[in-house]
Amino acid sequence: MxxxxxxxxxxxxxxxxxxxxxxxxxxxxxxxxxxxxxxxxxxxxxxxxxxxxxxxxxxxxxxxxxxxxxxxxxxxxxxxxxxxxxxxxxxxxxxxxxxxxxxxxxxxxxxxxxxxxxxxxxxxxxxxxxxxxxxxxxxxSRRPPRREDVLLREPGPGDLGWVVQRNAALYASEYGFNTDYEGLVARIVADFAEDHDPHLERVWIAELDGRPVGCVMCVRDEAPGAARLRLLLVEPDARGLGIGDQLVGACVEFARGVGYREMVLWTNDVLSAARRIYQRHGFVLVDEKPHRSFGTDLNGQDWRLDLHGMG
The missing domain is CATH 1.10.10.10 (Winged helix-like DNA-binding domain superfamily/Winged helix DNA-binding domain)
Structure with missing residues (x-):
């Protein structure tokens, strides 16, 4: 039957x-x-x-x-x-x-x-x-997930809300960030949703087995000719598959392809796994300074990648 x-x-x-x-x-x-x-x-x-x-x-x-x-x-x-x-x-x-x-x-x-x-x-x-x-x-027919099982796609309905929710939840549980961080992410995502140039700005969602497991964003920076990488995230149960590398690689390739001169990003030194990904893709640390944000003491870092040179 x-x-x-x-x-x-x-x-x-x-x-x-x-x-x-x-x-x-x-x-x-x-x-x-x-x-x-x-x-x-x-x-x-x-x-x-x-x-x-x-x-x-x-x-x-x-x-x-x-x-x-x-x-x-x-x-x-x-x-x-x-x-x-x-x-x-x-x-x-x-x-x-x-x-x-x-x-x-x-x-x-x-x-x-x-x-x-x-x-x-x-x-x-x-x-x-x-x-x-x-x-x-x-x-x-379950087998361990592989790197090639990961699909990078554009966000669909509800995905931008997922980006806000998962950033807030993961950074609270892993680094003790308070709701100030959720507010920051919500503003970044809202600005993108309301006013972005699809030819120069993009969001990627990493999907595994039909569910979102990661994200990254490429937006225009205030500096002329510069793109900014934002909101890189990979779900804990999907780490180890190179998803972060794929997301950053897609972001860099897109920025280079549409003619940006450089790509910049801001992060904190506690995000050691993300920093290693940035280094593998040629980003160079250009500045850092301590600050107190999101309810905790942090060391902020600015990174830069020359998109038309060796980094």
Whole structure:
């Protein structure tokens, strides 16, 4: 009976989202698989063919043909990996990112349209049921999470609120910060939400197993030509997977790509793990001084990265 119910649900859901009806497919002129590959490339700062093959369980020959098509269409560029020349690094071109953004927007609109038919009082029950399905099936084939399981994406509805809540809760529990810090984070996030340039400023959410586990923000600094890295956070149970490195790497790569001259950040010396990440990415300590903030005595530090030099 269980098998029949699962198959019935699969048939129902594929019909509901139009997966079998090409005339309704939101990803045209690309196939569902091609759209998924573009999505992965758009949300991962560094991806090669082996990463994609493992993440999506694709046949290597099929993936190779698919990537060749993307390259011919001007959607991707391929180059030797910086870490292993035997591997090929794949990045989206400007046209490829525009295509991926368009497909992603179509999907968001389709889901929004679907949700509009669900009474508000039933929406939390629906999302809870979906989460239960995902968690149960994930647990059934559970393996330790890997770095390649982490997805970097743009924030969706509720994610900016999560950034405020998790910063406040984690810094209170780990460093004893009071609500002054929550107020600071809330103002930073509110300023971004209300007035930011999407071409020059961005937030990344790190997602693992369908839940947010980290974040970082790149915003314009007061100094001309400078970007500021803010609000780097990784959940305790997701540490050790290199998520902080991925977030900072995405932030630096974005800032360099849009033409910033340098990237700056302010932190405190008690955040030793974060400081090691900044150092690995070439940031240099330029100033520090003691201060009392957030209900505790701290040593504040200013760090800087030359985006067009060696650091």
């Amino acid at each position: 269980t098998i029949q119910e699962i198959r019935a649900f699969n048939r129902f859901y594929t019909n509901l989202i139009g997966a079998l009806d090409y005339s309704r497919q939101l990803h045209a002129p690309y196939t569902l698989t091609e759209s998924r590959v573009l999505y992965e490339l758009a949300h991962s700062p560094r991806t090669d063919a082996a990463d994609l093959r493992g993440e999506l369980c694709l046949d290597s020959g099929y993936l190779s043909r698919l990537l060749a098509k993307f390259e011919k269409d001007g959607l991707i560029e391929r180059a030797p990996s910086e870490k292993d020349t035997r591997r090929r690094r794949i990045t989206l071109t400007a046209r490829g990112r525009e295509t991926a953004d368009l497909l992603n927007e179509r999907s968001r609109e389709a889901v929004g349209s679907l949700l509009s038919t669900v009474p508000p009082e039933d929406r939390s029950r629906l999302t809870d049921a979906m989460r239960d399905i995902r968690e149960i099936l994930s647990d059934a």
